[in-house]
Amino acid sequence: MNCKNCNQSNSIKKGKRNGNQRYFCKSCNFSFQLKYSYQAYKPETNKLIKSLLKESCGIRSISRIINISAKTVLSRMLKISKDIKRPYFQKLGCKFEVDEMWSFIGYKKNATWITYALERETKNVIDFFVGRKTKETIRPLINKILLLEPNRIYTDRLNIYPSLIPKEIHKRFQYCTNRIERMNLNLRTHIKRLSRKTICFSKNNIYLEAHLRIYFWG
Secondary structure (H helix, E strand, O other), rough: OOOOOOOOEEEEEEEEOOOOOEEEEOOOOOOOEOOOOHHHOOOOOOHHHHHHHHHOOHHHHHHHHOOOOOOHHHHHHHHHHHHHHOOOOOOOOOEEEEEEEEEEEEOOOOOOEEEEEEEOOOEEEEEEEEOOOOHHHHHHHHHHHHOOOOEEEEEOOOOOHHHOOOOEEEEEEEEEEEHHHHHHHHHEEEOOOOOOOOOEEOOOOHHHHHHHHHHHHO
């Protein structure tokens, strides 16, 4: 029996679950079975959840499509995001764009902000955080960019940035953040919970952060 994880033919029978034979791979220590009674246990479920999260499907929509509970979708989303490692960007002398976009948690009066940095040439997201738009919360993100010895950092006219970014590399202009503004549009189009007119929303910061990790780096 070929393993579904490593595709090696080094699997043995190891018990049954709900009447279905289970197998254990000696090569990668992966347990699996050929037939599953529940949709959530199928190997392709996590990949399908990731794809649907990036295609503007809400949690309940994914629940209906895959035929699993909404709570299972949320727990799988958290598990998937924890397995995603933040990419290590080490190229020096690049140009970056930093911007914020508005969202809310639970209800519209409970506003929160997604602040993130984009490398101009590759359009890779270096890092992000979800929280209030203050000097204390934005400083760690700017400090991380400054460690990369940037050639330029482009921002909007938010009055917090001049006190965090050295004047000689800081640029504020109407069209200097076009790329990250386009990414903002992508986020609102591809992530249902960020759409401006929708019944979908985030109930907790951890779900919003998990969804963003999957979208940026998953």
